Amino acid sequence: MNRPFAQQDDDQLKRHLDRGGRVSLESRQTFEAPLARLGSSPLVLTFPGTEDLPKRVLNDIKVRVNVRFTHSETPNYAVLAFLNAPRADARTPDSDPGFLGSIGFFDHGPQAHHAETVARLSGGEIVKRVGKPSPMTLTLVPIALPNRQMKAQTMDVKASLELMLSKVEKLR
Numbered sequence: 001m002n003r004p005f006a007q008q009d010d011d012q013l014k015r016h017l018d019r020g021g022r023v024s025l026e027s028r029q030t031f032e033a034p035l036a037r038l039g040s041s042p043l044v045l046t047f048p049g050t051e052d053l054p055k056r057v058l059n060d061i062k063v064r065v066n067v068r069f070t071h072s073e074t075p076n077y078a079v080l081a082f083l084n085a086p087r088a089d090a091r092t093p094d095s096d097p098g099f100l101g102s103i104g105f106f107d108h109g110p111q112a113h114h115a116e117t118v119a120r121l122s123g124g125e126i127v128k129r130v131g132k133p134s135p136m137t138l139t140l141v142p143i144a145l146p147n148r149q150m151k152a153q154t155m156d157v158k159a160s161l162e163l164m165l166s167k168v169e170k171l172r
Contacts, residue, residue: 022169033159042141054131062164063123071155079103080141084130088139
């Protein structure tokens with residue numbers, strides 16, 4: 001997705017901070033999906049209470065999707081994440097309106113038992129684009145890495161959708 005004003009916004013915020021301005025991010029509301037297990041097939045998680053969520057995502061409200069994976073060994077695949085795209089699979093392109101991002105895993109060494117990987121993905125614009133009167137869903141799609149065969153393994157997944165208030169304090 002092309003954001004032509006992103007660099008201008010970043011530059012303006014940097015100037016503000018350089019002059020002593022402050023920025024804060026405060027959690028306003030969190031919606032938890034039930035604990036689930038991800039295997040080699042797509043997993044769809046539902047966030048109860050998120051009906052009509054786009055109406056709550058105003059200018060200063062940001063949406064963050066937090067996903068915590070607990071695994072006994074480092075997965076040898078990546079995971080694609082989609083909002084409100086329950087039919088997403090490995091063939092769904094990243095141009096899909098609900099595409100949230102991709103998640104990779106890094107090896108924590110041979111002594112790491114039940115390692116955790118946490119991904120935090122920004123979802124405000126996507127919620128506005130694909131939100132509906134029904135609860136929001138998160139679809140996690142395991143995909144093989146290039147030139148690798150996916151190992152058959154499962155991992156626990158805990159996900160939350162968080163509404164954050166972003167404040168930029170004005171200089172005095």
